[in-house]
Amino acid sequence: MSQVDSSSAKKSTELTLIDKLSRLSYQQTLKLLGSDGPKLLRAGDSWDFRIEEDVYLNEDLFRLKFPLAPGETESPPVVTISLMDPSNGRLRWNCTVCESLCEHVGAAFSFILDEKMTLGLAAPPPERVPVESLSEQELIERAIEERRERARTERMIVKSAEPEQPWTDYAVSNTISGKTYRVAVRGREPGDSYCSCPDFRTNTLGTCKHILHVLAKLKRRFTETELKRPYHRRTIGVHVQYRDQATLRLLLPERLDPEASEVLGKLRDRDIEDVPDLLKRIQNLERRGRTINIYPDAEEFIQRRLLQDRIARRVAEIRRQPESHPLRRELLKAELLPYQLDGIAFAAGAGRAVLADDMGLGKTIQAIGVSELLVREAGISKVLVICPASVKSQWRNEIRRFCDRDCQLIAGSIASRGAQYANNCFFTVCNYEQVLRDILSIERVNWDLIILDEGQRIKNWEAKTSRVIKGLRSRFALVLSGTPLENRLDELYSVVQFIDDRRLGPAFRFYNHHRVVDEKGKVLGYKNLAELREKLQPVLLRRTRQSVSQQLPPRTNEIIRITPTQEQIDLHHSHMRLVNRITRKKFLTEMDLLRLQKHLLMCRMSANSTFLVDKKAPGYSSKLEELDDLFDRLFSEENRKVLLFSEWTTMLDLIEPLLKKRGLSFVRLDGSVPQKLRQGLVHEFQGNPGCRLFLTTNAGSTGLNLQAAN
Ligand SMILES: [Zn+2]
Ligand SMILES: [Zn+2]
Numbered sequence: 001m002s003q004v005d006s007s008s009a010k011k012s013t014e015l016t017l018i019d020k021l022s023r024l025s026y027q028q029t030l031k032l033l034g035s036d037g038p039k040l041l042r043a044g045d046s047w048d049f050r051i052e053e054d055v056y057l058n059e060d061l062f063r064l065k066f067p068l069a070p071g072e073t074e075s076p077p078v079v080t081i082s083l084m085d086p087s088n089g090r091l092r093w094n095c096t097v098c099e100s101l102c103e104h105v106g107a108a109f110s111f112i113l114d115e116k117m118t119l120g121l122a123a124p125p126p127e128r129v130p131v132e133s134l135s136e137q138e139l140i141e142r143a144i145e146e147r148r149e150r151a152r153t154e155r156m157i158v159k160s161a162e163p164e165q166p167w168t169d170y171a172v173s174n175t176i177s178g179k180t181y182r183v184a185v186r187g188r189e190p191g192d193s194y195c196s197c198p199d200f201r202t203n204t205l206g207t208c209k210h211i212l213h214v215l216a217k218l219k220r221r222f223t224e225t226e227l228k229r230p231y232h233r234r235t236i237g238v239h240v241q242y243r244d245q246a247t248l249r250l251l252l253p254e255r256l257d258p259e260a261s262e263v264l265g266k267l268r269d270r271d272i273e274d275v276p277d278l279l280k281r282i283q284n285l286e287r288r289g290r291t292i293n294i295y296p297d298a299e300e301f302i303q304r305r306l307l308q309d310r311i312a313r314r315v316a317e318i319r320r321q322p323e324s325h326p327l328r329r330e331l332l333k334a335e336l337l338p339y340q341l342d343g344i345a346f347a348a349g350a351g352r353a354v355l356a357d358d359m360g361l362g363k364t365i366q367a368i369g370v371s372e373l374l375v376r377e378a379g380i381s382k383v384l385v386i387c388p389a390s391v392k393s394q395w396r397n398e399i400r401r402f403c404d405r406d407c408q409l410i411a412g413s414i415a416s417r418g419a420q421y422a423n424n425c426f427f428t429v430c431n432y433e434q435v436l437r438d439i440l441s442i443e444r445v446n447w448d449l450i451i452l453d454e455g456q457r458i459k460n461w462e463a464k465t466s467r468v469i470k471g472l473r474s475r476f477a478l479v480l481s482g483t484p485l486e487n488r489l490d491e492l493y494s495v496v497q498f499i500d501d502r503r504l505g506p507a508f509r510f511y512n513h514h515r516v517v518d519e520k521g522k523v524l525g526y527k528n529l530a531e532l533r534e535k536l537q538p539v540l541l542r543r544t545r546q547s548v549s550q551q552l553p554p555r556t557n558e559i560i561r562i563t564p565t566q567e568q569i570d571l572h573h574s575h576m577r578l579v580n581r582i583t584r585k586k587f588l589t590e591m592d593l594l595r596l597q598k599h600l601l602m603c604r605m606s607a608n609s610t611f612l613v614d615k616k617a618p619g620y621s622s623k624l625e626e627l628d629d630l631f632d633r634l635f636s637e638e639n640r641k642v643l644l645f646s647e648w649t650t651m652l653d654l655i656e657p658l659l660k661k662r663g664l665s666f667v668r669l670d671g672s673v674p675q676k677l678r679q680g681l682v683h684e685f686q687g688n689p690g691c692r693l694f695l696t697t698n699a700g701s702t703g704l705n706l707q708a709a710n
Pocket of ligand 2: 181208
């Protein structure tokens with residue numbers, strides 16, 4: 001057993017274990033574990049933990065059970081981490097097998113750091129000065145200073161292509177992550193140089209920690225005179241220039257020979273809009289044996305532009321009159337509503353898009369339609385759907401219902417999962433947790449289209465899963481989100497980053513421009529939203545139920561399947577065991593039958609909330625959590641009226657606080673309401689626009705007419 005203090009911005013005494021673990025960084029953990037830290041943390045790679053079965057976490061205790069190796073029969077190690085004493089905020093840990101600090105504890109910390117999002121632990125890191133109070137210039141300086149700091153402190157290995165001169169190409173490797181980036185250093189000012197890292201592509205600063213690291217080394221290695229000599233370009237290149245917008249540009253030597261000058265001269269120092277024209281000119285020169293260096297990001301830019309142009313023409317044709325377009329009947333096995341075909345065309349045309357329609361408008365069918373349309377227009381053949389585990393089989397059902405493409409759900413051991421991703425199946429459906437585990441197999445596949453269902457789940461940018469998901473590459477992408485993102489700017493930012501990592505600019509500038517904060521950095525509200533909406537218009541489509549109400553059928557059914565919590569499952573199992581014991585008997589007495597009914601009832605109740613069975617507060621219920629989420633979405637819609645049935649009045653008791661915390665007005669009708677008062681409640685719901693919800697038990701509702709609900 002051991003103990004260490006770790007620092008934090010909030011006073012230690014106020015922190016729960018969950019707060020503490022949320023704030024735990026890699027560096028702090030290294031400090032906690034002492035000199036063997038890196039080795040101990042790497043031990044985490046030796047085990048594959050199942051979140052549902054092996055992990056327990058509450059406000060005071062984290063417990064991780066290690067799986068038994070095959071053939072082992074002794075009890076497996078269990079590591080617990082808790083707060084030593086709430087008043088001093090120190091972490092303490094224990095391993096049931098080892099005496100001193102061991103690799104099990106290391107693995108437990110490594111697991112916590114990796115799975116913060118899944119464990120519900122992630123919180124954004126504390127900020128030194130709220131970015132919202134800085135000017136544009138201060139922002140840029142601060143952002144560059146942060147990168148300079150990392151360039152100073154992180155260890156990197158630099159290899160020069162021509163060591164005798166400063167302005168040349170470098171390979172820069174990070175000694176911790178092992179990643180290597182290509183850096184072309186052409187001068188000391190931001191914007192002079194290029195790096196292939198993701199930060200450089202998106203930060204609009206014209207520099208990154210790799211470039212700054214190389215520049216610092218050059219300053220020690222070369223004299224001031226040597227560094228003052230400007231770079232003389234000798235070759236012709238095409239690159240993307242990252243200013244406010246990414247634009248395609250030529251890199252030309254100062255003196256261009258007559259041949260090249262005739263073909264490319266007039267494009268010097270200009271943003272290139274006409275991509276087909278540029279390609280013709282490049283081909284022209286290459287046919288004469290000239291070499292033109294197209295940087296990887298420029299190549300990607302060109303490809304995307306060409307395909308977009310072609311699809312854009314097709315999409316414009318569909319969107320002119322979706323209601324009478326033949327694709328409504330031909331695209332899928334079911335007839336599409338006009339707004340659905342329009343949404344499909346929009347998403348396919350945008351290439352990478354967010355579809356944030358109100359619930360129940362058919363986002364899944366539109367996603368399947370996008371896949372079909374892209375088969376026809378862009379020849380795609382591999383689609384990855386990433387969704388919550390609970391809706392995987394629902395996706396397969398819908399795919400079978402609406403089209404004839406084959407579909408697989410990822411399952412099984414690591415090795416067999418790897419083979420599944422790589423096979424020829426058109427639709428591959430996996431859940432968010434699998435992405436992190438299987439990332440190497442997933443990255444090896446050339447996905448044409450990636451669909452994120454419930455895309456707002458990638459909101460937390462600190463967690464590893466969200467980083468991994470944002471790093472996934474595909475030509476096309478579609479995010480389905482059930483939450484109106486305008487109310488949640490951080491979710492919106494994350495989602496759009498996946499779609500187009502440059503559209504909203506770097507995070508520091510985005511928050512500065514759209515968040516209103518007080519002097520302590522607390523968010524008070526949002527601003528410049530009209531401008532934001534305009535910026536998002538090309539990639540985000542959101543239709544409300546009201547805006548398409550005339551196209552909608554009178555009623556649609558949607559079944560949402562919800563995975564119970566471990567506590568609910570345990571409770572359910574304990575009663576099922578008793579049920580099994582009774583049903584195995586040869587003869588059932590009256591008492592047996594009564595008991596059987598009782599235990600079956602308990603099973604059904606535990607599926608709603610453990611509180612219904614054991615009356616122990618707070619009770620565990622994934623249904624209530626989902627309902628809480630659902631309320632967010634439903635009541636953000638104007639004029640939404642909801643009718644909610646539950647068999648149990650206790651369940652209604654548990655639901656009421658969810659409504660009260662939102663200040664929603666509702667009526668409740670259960671068996672305890674006298675007959676003569678019932679009609680009044682119905683009138684209230686039917687007639688008062690402010691009354692949003694009708695809560696009732698099955699028994700209470702018979703014979704009542706509640707058409708106001710929608
Ligand atoms: Zn141990
Ligand atoms: Zn870089």
